[in-house]
Amino acid sequence: MQADTGGVLTVTQLNRRVADLLSGHFSRIWVRGEVSNFTQAASGHWYFSVKDDGAAVKAVMFRSRAQAVGFVPRSGEKFEFRVSVGLYEPRGDYQVQVESMRRAGQGDLHEAFLALKEKLNAEGLFDPSRKRVPKPLPQAIGVVTSLAAAALRDVLSALARRAPHVSVIIYPAPVQGLEAAGRLNQALQQAIERNEVDTLLLVRGGGSLEDLWSFNDETLARTIAASPIPVISGVGHETDFTIADFVADLRAPTPTAAAELCCRSRQSCANAVETALAALTAQQRRRLERCAMRLDRATALLVSPQQRLRRQGEHLQALRQRLARSALRPHETRAARLQMLNARLVHAQPRPAGLRNEVHGQLQRLVSALDRDLERRRQRLAVSVQTLQALSPRNILERGYAIVRNGNGNVVKNALDLNVGESLSIEFGRGSVLADVTRTHDLL
Structure with a gap:
């Protein structure tokens, strides 16, 4: 493009021509760099800078693109960005618009992650209507993780504090490495076959995409989806997402949060019991008061035998x-x-x-x-x-007969009119007694 020497450009015209020049020559290219000054706006757009040792460029990733990433980048992490180069004309700032991103050196893993995510989502494994609701008061909780993981200590500490009355069963399996996915799947299947817990926690601490890759295994995802026991995932940090998170019945941002979501705390249960007991006591007191009033009215209407x-x-x-x-x-x-x-x-x-x-x-x-x-x-x-x-x-009673009255003072003539447990008043020739009905039968 040749410069126009015959006329004078306004700043707006200059910036527009530069923007056209950049977008025409640098459309959808891959750039590798480190994230810095990352900001997530209230609108959902991401604003950050991409830099290396020698330079930096401003970048923007709009909400529709950011939602498809599956994780939130942190400053200092290195990625490969698919971008189009442009110019923000009002300020004349040169910037890139990010369409997709993957971790540097792990582009194939990220592509595989997105492909598996799309496949399982199309099959309905992420459908909320398929997912089960964990029991709020489980008797036993299973934890699938490594015995050496810090996540296990966090989970056990949280459960000991919130619900020490709930039993915890650990199904050990490595959470990182080549055999981790298979071992995790075996541990999960073992927990399902033994059927000794009400809820399963699948947890581990944070890490890179490669560290968390065992939780992106398709076989493990299908086992989670088919589990009759509700599964709560707590993998990585709040910004980390794995296939296990999407297919689990409930996703917790951290292992500790998973322990808090799997059951109600003992204190909340005690508070609920105290509230129910207070309501029951008040209801029983009102019922006794009504019965006392009925007794007073019945006593006033009752005529003594004498x-x-x-x-x-x-x-x-x-x-x-x-x-x-x-x-x-x-x-x-x-x-x-x-x-x-x-x-x-x-x-x-x-x-x-x-x-x-x-x-x-x-x-x-x-x-x-x-x-x-x-x-x-x-x-x-x-x-x-x-x-x-x-x-x-009086003469009839003296011959050994008796007058039987029910709780309302009415004379009882038929045993079948009585109910088991009902109170009776029996008057003899001399004196009277109170009795309870234990059994009734008709004349043969």
């Missing part, structure tokens, strides 16, 4: 008096009639001498009839008295 017998005795006495009056009334009527007839006879005296014997005979028959009628009424009265005495509740 009071009831006294009322029945008074009624019986009234019946006796009425019966006595009923027996005397016919005799008095007949006597009055006889007196009237005598008066009429004396007044008329149609045959004073001839009818005297007849009158005397009729008088004798009348007296005999009156005596017989009076005797019959006395016998009926005696029978009535005996019947009343036989029907008296």
Whole structure:
């Protein structure tokens, strides 16, 4: 491109021409360098510088590109960047736009990581609906890691502090090296076959992509996905991501965080129990108060046996008096009639001498009839008295019978109306008892 010597360019025109020149000659090239001054904006864009021993250039990686990386770079780490070169025209700053990145010397590993991630994601192994929710109160927790790993000490320390009542079973396996992926897969399968824990923790400390590569194994990922026991991954630092993190049921940023996520703390459980106990106590107290009020109302309505017998005795006495009056009334009527007839006879005296014997005979028959009628009424009265005495509740109870009442004070006539455990009041001829129903049966 030749310079235009015939005209004067504005700064904007100059920067635009330089930007076109850079983008036309340096499009999608690979640059190796070290990250410095890394900043992640609230928008999700990454701003940093790429430098080597002799120079530095500003770089930007927009959010849509940064999300596909799978990790967050740290200052001082070396990477290979696929970039397009441009110019930020408002300030005239020369910069590169990063489209993708990989660790320096590990480009093939990163490409393999992205390929496997895309493959397993397409198969649905990362689908949240497939993942299981770990038990909040497990009885035993399994830890798959190296016995010499610092991550194991962090996990055991966190569990001893939060949930010392939970058993911990370690399934040892190397977490780095050529055989690490296979050994991790064997340890995980052993834990699944033994089925002695409620949750599995797959953990190790941080490191480079090469250090964490055993957790990017496809076989291990499929074993995690097929595990009937929920798996929580805690691999590396918060910015490290592995295939095991994506396929696990729950991803923790660190091993310690994995130990905190796998179960509730003993203190939180104790607080929940205390809250439930307080609510139960209050509910029980309210129920007892309601029962006491019902008992008071029932007691107020209950009539004592002595009071009831006294009322029945008074009624019986009234019946006796009425019966006595009923027996005397016919005799008095007949006597009055006889007196009237005598008066009429004396007044008329149609045959004073001839009818005297007849009158005397009729008088004798009348007296005999009156005596017989009076005797019959006395016998009926005696029978009535005996019947009343036989029907008296007190006499019935004296013969060995009893009156059974339920908790509401109602007389029980059928054993099938009772329930096992129900309280009964049993009244005898002398005294009463309280009893509980232990069994009921009908007459055969």
